[in-house]
Amino acid sequence: MNSIRIAIVDDKKLLREALISNISNYAEIEIILQAVDGMDFLDQIAALAEQERPQIVLMDIEMPIMDGIEAVTLAKEKYPGIQFLMLTVFDDDDKLFDAIKAGADGYLLKDEKISNIVKAIVEVVYEGGVPMSPRIARKALALLRNKADIIEQFKPDADNDHLLSNREMEILNRIVDGLNYQEIGERLFISPHTVRKHIANIYDKLHVSNKASAIKVATQKRWFN
């Protein structure tokens, strides 16, 4: 099988070279790009044709100019095919969360054995896995577990079909935002009279008779925010 094309993004020359010299022992992996920070990486990759791009990027998180999180966020949008393994010394909760949010495909600690990093690269490419250092995996799981209640709350409501028309929803949204008739009319380019009529209809449908109560219904049903 073809060797896996990877990139390494890290500002510490020492670490970068240690990685490179170690990984170069593995025939199945080919390092085709090095960068010293996120911006450098984005610049370099923009210059490559699609088939020249790396399949996997080992991305440090803490870097000057543009850090790994931001780089992944931007890169994932432009090159969704590339997979990113975050490689960092820290196992900070927020960083982990941010990395996942940005679209990281794996998260390894730098003190991981090189053989494990290689294993992780192979796992991502050939098994579609999500390699994580054990400590990281625990944290990710804990994160999910801790937020379970919150997530649960936000499961779609099942009931509530679209009682309100699109226009009415639009107007209710402005009410929730604290706009008055006049302002809503201006925003939507309609007469304030029309707005009032819509709102009267909204009240009918929601069985309320003032803005505050309408907002309450909208909030409980989690229609906005």
Next chain:
Amino acid sequence: MNSIRIAIVDDKKLLREALISNISNYAEIEIILQAVDGMDFLDQIAALAEQERPQIVLMDIEMPIMDGIEAVTLAKEKYPGIQFLMLTVFDDDDKLFDAIKAGADGYLLKDEKISNIVKAIVEVVYEGGVPMSPRIARKALALLRNKADIIEQFKPDADNDHLLSNREMEILNRIVDGLNYQEIGERLFISPHTVRKHIANIYDKLHVSNKASAIKVATQKRWFN
């Protein structure tokens, strides 16, 4: 090193025995308990002394009487030291989420190779990892990613000291509930005039000038609901 003591909980005899005969080839693992459903498992484990208990439980999810999710939920409370590997044919999103919430320490698909199941057991015990079948790991990550916004929203606010007095908070709460001056006064046994004065003060403090906007501030700061 000592062998790892595990339990197997599955209602399908065939599958159970396949697992057992396969795992018994590995000297490092010792099967010390079998159960056919969650209830059976809880009964059996309750009869064991602490040092007799399994370190790892391979737990099926779909089972009659008491399913794996419920069993883990209950067992984790009573025996937090035991680790649970969910082992199921389905990779249903909700089930995965429920399992994590219940406290599962890993999640493998049943079509995983036996060697991988053994590897997973070893990983949990000796490396503190969270073994997951690649497909599952992807889903867990996606789940976390999808809910990122929601989780973020619930991070504590840091700012906001109690600008508002207790009384003012009380009254704002009624506003959020959609009550008018009259009604708020009745509920709090004060004159509607007083209510209006309080509300005017609230508006001053929150830098707003109507109920809807006040509600918006309260909602954003998550003071109620």
Next chain:
DNA sequence: GTGTGAATAATACATTTGTATTATAATTAA
């Protein structure tokens, strides 16, 4: 092609709300 629902618009009136101002008692902080 007729009817239904949705969006638009206007008028009119009663009610509620927002704001200003003033005042008193109770509590709290300096």
Next chain:
DNA sequence: TTAATTATAATACAAATGTATTATTCACAC
């Protein structure tokens, strides 16, 4: 003790809101 804050209360006026009613246009379904 004094000053500041909070809670209480009332009056008055302007602005916004809630409600009723009527009417036109448009799109879509039957």
